[in-house]
Amino acid sequence: MRLATWNINGIKARLHNVLAWLEKDSPDFACLQEIKSEDDSLPRLEIEALGYHIETHGQKGFNGVALLSKSPIEDVTRGLPGDDSDTQARYIEGVVSTETGAVRLGGLYLPNGNPVDTEKYPYKLAWMARLKAHAAERLKLEEPFVLAGDYNVIPTETDVHDPEAWRDDALFKPETRAAYWGLMSLGFTDAIAATAPEPHAYTFWDFQGGAWPKNHGIRIDHLLLSPEAANRLSTAGISMELRSWEKPSDHVPVWVDLDV
DNA sequence: ATGCCTTGTCGCACAAGA
Numbered sequence: 046m047r048l049a050t051w052n053i054n055g056i057k058a059r060l061h062n063v064l065a066w067l068e069k070d071s072p073d074f075a076c077l078q079e080i081k082s083e084d085d086s087l088p089r090l091e092i093e094a095l096g097y098h099i100e101t102h103g104q105k106g107f108n109g110v111a112l113l114s115k116s117p118i119e120d121v122t123r124g125l126p127g128d129d130s131d132t133q134a135r136y137i138e139g140v141v142s143t144e145t146g147a148v149r150l151g152g153l154y155l156p157n158g159n160p161v162d163t164e165k166y167p168y169k170l171a172w173m174a175r176l177k178a179h180a181a182e183r184l185k186l187e188e189p190f191v192l193a194g195d196y197n198v199i200p201t202e203t204d205v206h207d208p209e210a211w212r213d214d215a216l217f218k219p220e221t222r223a224a225y226w227g228l229m230s231l232g233f234t235d236a237i238a239a240t241a242p243e244p245h246a247y248t249f250w251d252f253q254g255g256a257w258p259k260n261h262g263i264r265i266d267h268l269l270l271s272p273e274a275a276n277r278l279s280t281a282g283i284s285m286e287l288r289s290w291e292k293p294s295d296h297v298p299v300w301v302d303l304d305v
Numbered sequence: 306a307t308g309c310c311t312t313g314t315c316g317c318a319c320a321a322g323a
Binding site: 106255 | 311312314
């Protein structure tokens with residue numbers, strides 16, 4: 046089965062691209078970020094018409110995450126556990142049944158964290174600590190679990206066109222990368238690094254300054270696999286061609302095929 | 306140098322993104 050993640054940057058503005066992607070790439074279970082819509086103002090029917098179930102954790106204007114699946118989504122969790130005062134819609138998790146058992150997908154939109162001298166950066170680090178705690182709980186289930194989304198983290202120097210320019214950025218600061226590798230140390234496998242480890246294979250290019258034609262990108266969208274998911278890893282990839290479509294998102298989809 | 310884009314909101318510009 047194919048799992049995918051994509052930060053679409055507004056579902057109303059991106060609906061045509063999302064539908065074309067679902068028809069062309071046909072992911073079985075996908076997570077979307079930055080839908081920027083409330084749950085009752087979504088173009089739900091158009092997505093369901095393509096045979097997808099949709100579960101959302103929406104928010105007006107900003108953030109917002111969704112799960113899409115060809116089979117029914119069960120056991121849905123909305124919001125990242127660990128802080129009831131956090132009102133930002135950045136996490137949704139669900140389970141689908143397959144012939145070989147359950148597959149769990151957590152879809153996340155990790156806070157950007159810039160500017161780093163504001164409250165936004167400690168919020169990011171606190172969110173990452175909550176994510177690690179939640180992931181540790183889920184790993185105890187010992188089931189195929191994919192923790193995917195827009196991490197807003199550049200893991201290594203080969204994941205950015207100009208490391209020096211990003212040295213002090215919230216996406217690349219040492220504290221950010223340390224938190225990311227702390228999460229990884231629980232036992233996750235980065236699907237892209239494991240199967241398509243080409244340096245400078247990016248997932249985001251800024252709208253400004255001609256970043257896409259110059260390939261001034263960063264790799265910040267990741268699919269992290271639990272050991273039980275990594276055991277079933279077939280292949281993974283980045284759908285870079287979508288950055289050339291009409292009215293593109295600034296992110297492109299990332300996908301992984303599991304033998305389930 | 307937080308802007309040279311883009312989105313959404315209820316606006317006649319703004320915040321936020323990365």
